[in-house]
Amino acid sequence: MAARLASGLLAAAPAFGYRLPELFGGSDGRRGEPVLAYPAACRPQAWSAAGAIALVQAALGLSADVPAGELRVGPHRGFADWFPMRVTGLCVAGHDLEVEVEADGTARVTTEAPVRRLL
Secondary structure, three states, X not given: OHHHHHHHHHHHHHHHOOOOOOOEEEOOHHHOOOEEEOOOOOOOOHHHHHHHHHHHHHHHOOEEEXXXXXXXXXXXXXXXXXXXXXXXXXXXXXXXXXXXXXXXXXXXXXXXXXXXXXX
């Protein structure tokens, strides 16, 4: 379901210069009908922008439990069109984190954080 949502958001993004508003609607995109921002909607909207982060997290199957010393990465097959993917600029337990997923879904994690990597 998250992959379907991601696909819809990515399809709508060009209509807003990749700055998603807080609210938009449209008719049937399969028939070529445009998406439209609600007139009073903020563009961009912070929580709309944060949605992109949540989708990348879902695609990577990324979750960290620092007190337990665990970092889970399990790329979701529903996002196969997104792979290969390389995500940098992340941080876990105060350390840099990089996640790379190959086209076949194989994940590679690079970090100096004191966590067990569960792939």
